[in-house]
Amino acid sequence: MDARQRSPFTLAVTLVALVFLFVPLLLVVLFSFHKTGGLSFPFTGFSLRWYRDTFGSFEFREALKNSAIVAVSVSVVTLILGTLAAYGISRATSRLRAPIGLLFFLPITLPGLFIGIAMLVSFRRVDFQLSLATVAIAHFVYVFPFFLLIAKAALDRLDPALEEAASDLGASPLKVFRKVTLPQVWPILVGATSLAFALSFDEFIITFFVIGSDSTLPMYIWSSLRRTIDPSINVISTMLMLITLLLWVIAFAFTLRAGRGRARPVDPILGGEQT
Amino acid sequence: MNRNFLTPLDRRELLKRGLVVASIGAVPSFLAACGGDDDDGGEAAAPTATQAQETPTVPPASGTIDYLSWEGYDIPDATKAWRDEHGVEFESTYIGNHDDIQARIAAGGGSYDLITYYQGYKPLYQELGILSPIDISKVPNIDNEFPYFKSDVGNFWIDPDGTWTGVPWTFGSIGITWDDEALPGGLSSWYDLLDPKLENKIGLPDDPVGSFTLAAHTLGYDPAMVTQDQKTEIVDLLTQIVSHARSVAPSFGDMTTQLVNGDIVACWQGWAAMNSFAADAGKDTVMTTVPEEGSFSFCDLYAIPTTADNVDTVYSYLNNVLEPEVNAAAAEFLVGGVTVEGAVEFLDEGIRSLYPYEDLDGLLERAPFYNNPPVESDEYVTYGEWIDTWQEVKAST
Amino acid sequence: MSVVAHEAKESAWRGRELRIGPLVLTLPAVLGLVVFFLAPLAAFILYSFLTAGLFSVSGPLTLDAYRQAVSSGVNGTLAVNSFIVGICAASVTLVVSLPIAYWLRYAAGRWQTLVLFLITSTLFASYLVRIYAWRSILGENGLLNSGLERLGLIEEPLSFLLYNRFSVTVALVHIFLPYVVLVLYAGLRPLTPALLESAEDLGANAWKRWRRVILPLIAAPGATAFLFVFVLSAADYVTPQFLGGTNGAMLGIRIQAAMTGVGDWPLGAALSLLMLGAFVFCYGLTALGLRLLRLDRIRFVN
Numbered sequence: 001m002d003a004r005q006r007s008p009f010t011l012a013v014t015l016v017a018l019v020f021l022f023v024p025l026l027l028v029v030l031f032s033f034h035k036t037g038g039l040s041f042p043f044t045g046f047s048l049r050w051y052r053d054t055f056g057s058f059e060f061r062e063a064l065k066n067s068a069i070v071a072v073s074v075s076v077v078t079l080i081l082g083t084l085a086a087y088g089i090s091r092a093t094s095r096l097r098a099p100i101g102l103l104f105f106l107p108i109t110l111p112g113l114f115i116g117i118a119m120l121v122s123f124r125r126v127d128f129q130l131s132l133a134t135v136a137i138a139h140f141v142y143v144f145p146f147f148l149l150i151a152k153a154a155l156d157r158l159d160p161a162l163e164e165a166a167s168d169l170g171a172s173p174l175k176v177f178r179k180v181t182l183p184q185v186w187p188i189l190v191g192a193t194s195l196a197f198a199l200s201f202d203e204f205i206i207t208f209f210v211i212g213s214d215s216t217l218p219m220y221i222w223s224s225l226r227r228t229i230d231p232s233i234n235v236i237s238t239m240l241m242l243i244t245l246l247l248w249v250i251a252f253a254f255t256l257r258a259g260r261g262r263a264r265p266v267d268p269i270l271g272g273e274q275t
Numbered sequence: 276m277n278r279n280f281l282t283p284l285d286r287r288e289l290l291k292r293g294l295v296v297a298s299i300g301a302v303p304s305f306l307a308a309c310g311g312d313d314d315d316g317g318e319a320a321a322p323t324a325t326q327a328q329e330t331p332t333v334p335p336a337s338g339t340i341d342y343l344s345w346e347g348y349d350i351p352d353a354t355k356a357w358r359d360e361h362g363v364e365f366e367s368t369y370i371g372n373h374d375d376i377q378a379r380i381a382a383g384g385g386s387y388d389l390i391t392y393y394q395g396y397k398p399l400y401q402e403l404g405i406l407s408p409i410d411i412s413k414v415p416n417i418d419n420e421f422p423y424f425k426s427d428v429g430n431f432w433i434d435p436d437g438t439w440t441g442v443p444w445t446f447g448s449i450g451i452t453w454d455d456e457a458l459p460g461g462l463s464s465w466y467d468l469l470d471p472k473l474e475n476k477i478g479l480p481d482d483p484v485g486s487f488t489l490a491a492h493t494l495g496y497d498p499a500m501v502t503q504d505q506k507t508e509i510v511d512l513l514t515q516i517v518s519h520a521r522s523v524a525p526s527f528g529d530m531t532t533q534l535v536n537g538d539i540v541a542c543w544q545g546w547a548a549m550n551s552f553a554a555d556a557g558k559d560t561v562m563t564t565v566p567e568e569g570s571f572s573f574c575d576l577y578a579i580p581t582t583a584d585n586v587d588t589v590y591s592y593l594n595n596v597l598e599p600e601v602n603a604a605a606a607e608f609l610v611g612g613v614t615v616e617g618a619v620e621f622l623d624e625g626i627r628s629l630y631p632y633e634d635l636d637g638l639l640e641r642a643p644f645y646n647n648p649p650v651e652s653d654e655y656v657t658y659g660e661w662i663d664t665w666q667e668v669k670a671s672t
Numbered sequence: 673m674s675v676v677a678h679e680a681k682e683s684a685w686r687g688r689e690l691r692i693g694p695l696v697l698t699l700p701a702v703l704g705l706v707v708f709f710l711a712p713l714a715a716f717i718l719y720s721f722l723t724a725g726l727f728s729v730s731g732p733l734t735l736d737a738y739r740q741a742v743s744s745g746v747n748g749t750l751a752v753n754s755f756i757v758g759i760c761a762a763s764v765t766l767v768v769s770l771p772i773a774y775w776l777r778y779a780a781g782r783w784q785t786l787v788l789f790l791i792t793s794t795l796f797a798s799y800l801v802r803i804y805a806w807r808s809i810l811g812e813n814g815l816l817n818s819g820l821e822r823l824g825l826i827e828e829p830l831s832f833l834l835y836n837r838f839s840v841t842v843a844l845v846h847i848f849l850p851y852v853v854l855v856l857y858a859g860l861r862p863l864t865p866a867l868l869e870s871a872e873d874l875g876a877n878a879w880k881r882w883r884r885v886i887l888p889l890i891a892a893p894g895a896t897a898f899l900f901v902f903v904l905s906a907a908d909y910v911t912p913q914f915l916g917g918t919n920g921a922m923l924g925i926r927i928q929a930a931m932t933g934v935g936d937w938p939l940g941a942a943l944s945l946l947m948l949g950a951f952v953f954c955y956g957l958t959a960l961g962l963r964l965l966r967l968d969r970i971r972f973v974n
Contacts, residue, residue, distance in 0.1 A: 010775035014787065017772055021794045021849065024805035027815065031808070038557040040536050040813035059367060081701040088697030100698055103705055109900075109955075111907030113924055114716075114944050115709070117931050121719055121941070122712035130385065141709045144701065198796050205799070205910070209931070213341050213368050213385025221800045223369040225914070227346045227528030229804065230556050237801035244796035252789055378932040475831065481913075522835040522917035529914070537812040538834065659936070666929055667746040670921045 025241065032234035039229055050231040060236065063220035070132055070216060071200040074139045078147045078196045083189060086151035087177065108145040112205030115141065120209040130212035138210045139200040146199060147192045154188040155181070191251035198247040202240065333594045334413055334587035336361035341585070343368045343376055344391040346528070347548075348445075348575060350596075353604035357595040363588055373484065374662075380405050380580055388583040389592070391575045392441060394431035395484065395498075395647035399658060400578075401440070402650055407581045409439040413590040416597035417442070419615045423635055424574075429644055432576045441576025444596045447611040448630070448642040449489060449570040452545025454534050454553075456560040461541075464566050465493050468543055469515055478530045478539035479516060481523045483665035484658075485544050485573075486513055488645050493568045499646040501656040506664070513668050516543050523669050528552060534561055547629055551610040569641040574614075720941035729937055737938035741946060750923040751947070757837055757922060758906030761844035762898045765852045768845070769897070773856035774886070778865050788857075795850045803914050806843045810834040810915075835917025843915055844905045852897040859893030860886070891965070895958050903951050923947060 035045035054060050089101055107115060119138050123130060158181065166180045167173075204218035211219060217240055224233040336357075342349045346369040351358075358364070368385070370376055376390055381403055392400055400406050411417055417425065424443045427433040432441035451468070453461045462468065468477050479486065490509045491498040501509065517523065521539050524530035531552040533539045542549075545563050553561035577596070579589055595601055597614075603621035606613045612630045613619060619632045631638050648658045656664075720737055722729040741747055772791075776784055809815045810833040817829040833839060863886065871881050909924030916922065923943065930940035 007775060007779045010771040010779060013768065013771040014775045017768060017849065017853075018787070018790060021791065021846065023815075024802060024809060024846065025794065025797045027808055028801055028805045036557045037555055038535065039532075039808055040811060041815065041818040058364060062366065081704060084697040085701035088694045088699075091694040092698075094695055096695055100695065100702060103702065103710070104698075107705075107709060109903070110948075111904050111924075113907045113909055113927060114948060115712075117927070117940060117944065118712040118716035119708070120931065121937055122715045125715060130379075137708050141705065144705070148701075202796060202798050213343065213366070213379070213387055215366075215368060218798065218800055221798065223346065225529065225800065225804060226369060226526040227552070229528070229532045233804070237798055237805075240798045240801065241796070244798070245793055248793050248796055252792075256785075375932065378935065381935060517918055520918055521831075525913045536807070536814075537829075538831075662929070663744075666926055667744065669918070670746045670750055670926075 028234050028241075029238045031231050032238045034231045034234075037230045039231065039234070050235045054232050054235040054239075057232075059215065060220060063215040063217045064239075066132055066214050067201050067217040070136045070139060071197045073136045074143055074200040075193050075197040077136075077140055078143055079189065079193045082144060082147040082151055082192070082196075086148050086155055087181070089148075090152050090155040104148050105145050107141050112142065112203075116206040116209035119206070123210065130210055132212070132214050132216075134210045134212070135207050135214075135216065138206045139203055142203060142206055143196045143199045147196050150192040150195070151185070151189060154185045158184055187254040187257045191254040194247045194251035194254070198244040198251075201247075202244055332413065333415065334590050336363055336588040336591035338585050338588055339364045339366050340389050340588055340592065341366050341368075341385060341387045341583075342389045343379060343385070343387040343580075344370060344389075345575070347609055348391050349389075350605045350608055353601050353608055354592065354595060357592065357601070361588070361591065363592070373482075377403055377405060380582060386582050386584050387580050388585045389589050390578050390580050392578050393484070394429070394441075394574045394576060394644050395488070397431050397440065397646075399647060399650055405578075405580050406440045407579050407583065409442060409579060409593075410590070411439045414442060414594045414597065416594045416615075419597050419599060419602075419617055421614060421616050421635060423639065424614045429646070431574065431644060431646075441578045442593050442597070443574050443576050443614045444593075444602065445605060445609055445611045446572055446574040446614060447547060447609075448565055448572040448638065449485065449544055449546060450563045450565040451541060451543075452534070452547075452549045452561060452563040453541035454537075454558070454560055455562050456558075457537070457540040461562060461564060462566065463564075465489075465543070465568055467566075468541060469519055473541060474519055475521050476540045477516070477520050477543060478522065478524055478533050478541075479520055479543040480527050480530050481525050481669070482544060483662050484647055485571075486516075486665070487648065487661050488571045489544050492571050492643075492645070497645065498648055499655070501648065502654065503656070506656045506661075510664060510668055514671050517668055517671065531561070532556070534558070548610040551608075565642055571645050572639055572642040574644055716941050717945060719937050720945050722938050724936045724938045737936075737942035738946070740939055741942045747923065747926065747943065750921060750926055751950075753837070753920070754906040754922040754924065754947075757840055757844070757912075757920070758902040760837070760841045761848065761905040762901040764841065765845050765848050765901050766894060766898050769849060769852040769856050770890070770894075772853050773860055773890075776853070776857050777860040777863075778868065791850050791853055799847065800910065802846055803843055803911055806839060806846070806915060807834065810839050810842070834915065835920065837916070837920045839915040839917075840908075840911050840920045840922075843911050844901070844908065848901045848904070852901060855893050855897040855900075856890060859890045863889055892962055895962060899955060899958055902954065906951075907947065 030043070031039050032050060033046045033048070034043065034050070035047040038044075085104065089097060089104070116138065119134070119141075120130075123134055128134065162184075163176050163180050166176045171179065202218060204222065207216055207219060208222070215223070217236065221233060221236055221240070224236065340363060342365050346367075349365050349367050351365070368379070368387070373393055373396065376392065377396075377400065379385065380387065380390070390405075392406075397406075420443065432443055433439050451462050451465070455461065467473075487509065488498040490512050491501055491505070494505070494508055494512065496505045496509070520543070521533065524533060527546055527549060530539075530542055530545075531549045534542070534549070535553050535556045535558045547563040550561045550563055553559070577593055579586060583589065596605065599615050599617035600621050602613045602615040602618040605611075606618065606622060607626050610626065610629065613622065613632075619627060648656050648661050650658050719729055721733045721735070722731060723734055723736065776788060780787060807814065811817070812829040812831065812834075814834075816833060817826070820826045821829065868881065868885065871885050876884065906922070907924050908922065909928045912920050912922040912925055927940050927943045927947075930936045930943065
């Protein structure tokens with residue numbers, strides 16, 4: 001049944017919103033190709049000079065490398081701990097489930113400012129030197145709830161009958177997980193990991209407080225904002241957006257893929273069946 | 276607690292009586308006399324570089340220097356030859372605010388090898404234990420410096436006992452920066468910034484110490500010895516400036532961007548280097564001048580923090596920076612002043628005309644070096660107290 | 673397998689007995705969060721009661737930091753400002769997201785996937801990038817002013833677009849819009865178009881459908897989203913620095929300055945906790961409100 005409702009008003013709002021969302025970002029990309037140094041109109045022409053400058057910059061490459069190192073570490077740890085935790089919470093029936101679930105979601109409710117300064121103060125207290133390691137730890141705390149939210153939702157939606165059947169047939173819990181659960185949810189897990197990577201890569205608010213003498217890409221952008229802005233900052237921003245966009249494409253694609261082979265179409269992003 | 280500074284009462288009296296431009300002859304002897312009357316010790320004269328009796332040797336350089344300070348003070352182009360020759364890379368962390376330096380080091384972040392400090396921060400940094408002594412015998416080029424910089428009567432970079440804690444390599448003076456295209460001819464007094472026509476069109480940087488020092492100087496006070504009454508006047512002046520301003524820029528670079536974008540036309544606590552930043556961003560009509568009330572100067576000193584682990588390379592770097600040509604190249608890049616006497620001849624006309632090298636002492640009288648407010652004091656406004664008050668001034672509109 | 677054993681297994685899953693089994697798997701994550709999240713928070717709370725040094729703290733316990741935080745008139749102004757900006761950002765975002773979520777759910781058809789993707793992809797456009805991008809749009813020589821001047825609609829550039837609460841709010845809305853759209857869209861999922869049509873068939877006009885069917889469903893997720901945006905906007909410290917000007921300053925900057933400027937950690941902690949307290953109060957108020965209006969238990973039986 002075609003369930004489309006006609007609604008010109010909401011369509012208009014949506015279109016305006018899309019313009020609102022994209023114009024600033026497209027401007028950033030546009031000015032990364034600016035021939036001269038200014039970032040205000042009029043636009044004087046196209047050039048790749050800022051791209052050449054940026055990629056030739058040692059600091060930029062260092063920052064990019066550091067961001068990648070942190071993001072990879074955070075993603076791996078989050079994937080492992082997060083999958084375990086999601087499975088545990090999802091399949092558990094004990095009353096401890098609620099408080100643990102609360103603990104897991106708590107970081108989302110707190111602004112990064114608070115998390116950042118609380119960690120700064122604590123690291124200092126125990127003389128744990130600020131470095132990329134402290135950044136990775138902070139990112140894990142920040143990213144974990146997001147991963148858990150997605151993984152748990154996916155695990156909850158699985159039909160328990162399959163796992164029960166396998167269990168009844170004598171499979172150990174580990175085998176059940178490997179042979180029954182995992183094949184069904186792995187695309188969503190990949191998607192969630194991709195999300196974790198993107199979140200870590202772009203994180204600034206907490207990183208600002210817990211980073212040592214190294215630099216990540218957002219910190220590098222921050223430093224650049226401190227000086228007179230020229231289009232090289234647009235170049236870095238464009239690169240950052242492209243990388244995270246790519247990760248989102250991966251995440252999105254895997255979530256959609258999770259729906260393939262199902263009788264009814266799957267709702268993108270949220271998984272589950274489309275109604 | 277270390278509270279050494281040039282007897283400010285004398286300087287303030289001089290200024291009040293209008294003896295702003297002192298004669299060349301009087302000033303150096305005045306300074307020397309004050310050095311001799313200094314409370315601590317009573318040494319005849321401040322120590323100079325030639326005290327080192329051993330043959331000066333510059334250590335070998337290699338590896339990476341972890342640098343923490345203002346963007347640009349790691350002068351990449353000026354020191355390129357040295358970096359290439361020794362294969363040294365800079366890993367730079369740029370600050371937006373001087374306090375970021377002590378914040379990061381005191382909070383235990385990183386293994387920085389090279390920092391800079393504005394001369395007024397010396398007492399605070401010593402209290403925090405950030406500065407390690409500099410073995411000046413490893414920087415033989417220190418001999419190239421102007422006499423003023425080799426004999427630090429303000430004890431901003433040389434302790435009374437002769438220990439060096441900083442190496443002066445550049446200096447500058449604050450002034451009014453404006454866009455000549457929008458405001459032809461510029462302004463001649465700080466108070467001109469409060470003209471109703473400029474409402475919502477001026478800018479200022481988020482620099483508590485700088486604003487405080489400048490306001491104190493303009494009102495005729497010494498920022499290191501401000502009473503509560505004087506503080507009220509300072510707060511008053513700054514509140515007027517802030518309410519007249521478009522925004523308080525997070526950094527000098529950002530303030531320049533605002534000038535370039537046309538969001539503001541003139542600045543409180545501007546800086547000549549902004550002329551060059553703006554030109555790079557495509558606007559070459561930005562200018563800076565020291566107005567009639569004068570202003571203050573800053574000397575940013577290279578220093579070696581206690582967290583340093585590549586000290587030899589830093590010594591080699593410091594020595595290189597005091598080579599006349601390198602010092603000149605640095606000054607051109609920063610649109611600042613040279614501290615090395617022999618560097619003046621290498622400067623191009625525009626940069627050389629920024630500061631009156633033939634009468635450096637005169638300039639430094641109109642725009643003196645000051646100390647920061649003290650860390651602790653019963654009668655004067657303290658550093659912490661001012662940082663707090665500044666937050667209130669900024670938000671007062 | 674015997675029927676009895678099968679039943680026992682089923683009840684183990686669906687029952688409510690105390691079984692620790694699967695929960696053990698959460699242990700590593702729990703440990704991680706306790707050590708690196710709860711402990712720092714606890715230390716932080718403790719710090720607000722200690723005496724300040726320069727980037728250090730010491731005993732004895734004292735309420736000095738709180739006294740300082742509360743007695744400064746400016747902190748009050750900043751707090752009010754933060755509150756206003758938070759409310760504005762959250763309201764605007766929510767109001768704009770509702771129609772978008774509706775369209776995505778019911779009117780998008782085959783465009784749904786693409787538009788959802790587009791909207792959520794902006795989630796990852798770097799936070800810092802967006803902030804200064806708005807400067808290029810709202811500034812004296814920015815996109816809006818240049819465009820309007822070119823079209824002959826204005827003679828002088830509009831200077832009220834930037835460096836005030838307005839520009840801060842615009843940037844915050846830009847940041848949070850995708851989140852809220854997503855949350856509302858998720859909230860609308862149980863309400864299938866078929867059900868909506870039945871409501872229409874039963875005589876409910878558009879307004880009634882909104883008020884009686886959609887709004888109750890969306891109340892809880894909507895309130896959650898509103899709170900989320902409010903809290904994160906009010907605590908922001910970067911946006912006001914670059915876009916706020918002199919009257920758009922917010923409390924977050926004050927906290928950041930206390931932490932990294934003088935190193936007055938007790939003050940920073942005290943201010944943060946006071947702010948946090950206000951947020952918790954808001955959370956509580958909202959939860960209470962939803963419960964009183966009986967909107968927290970809307971369940972859909974499919």
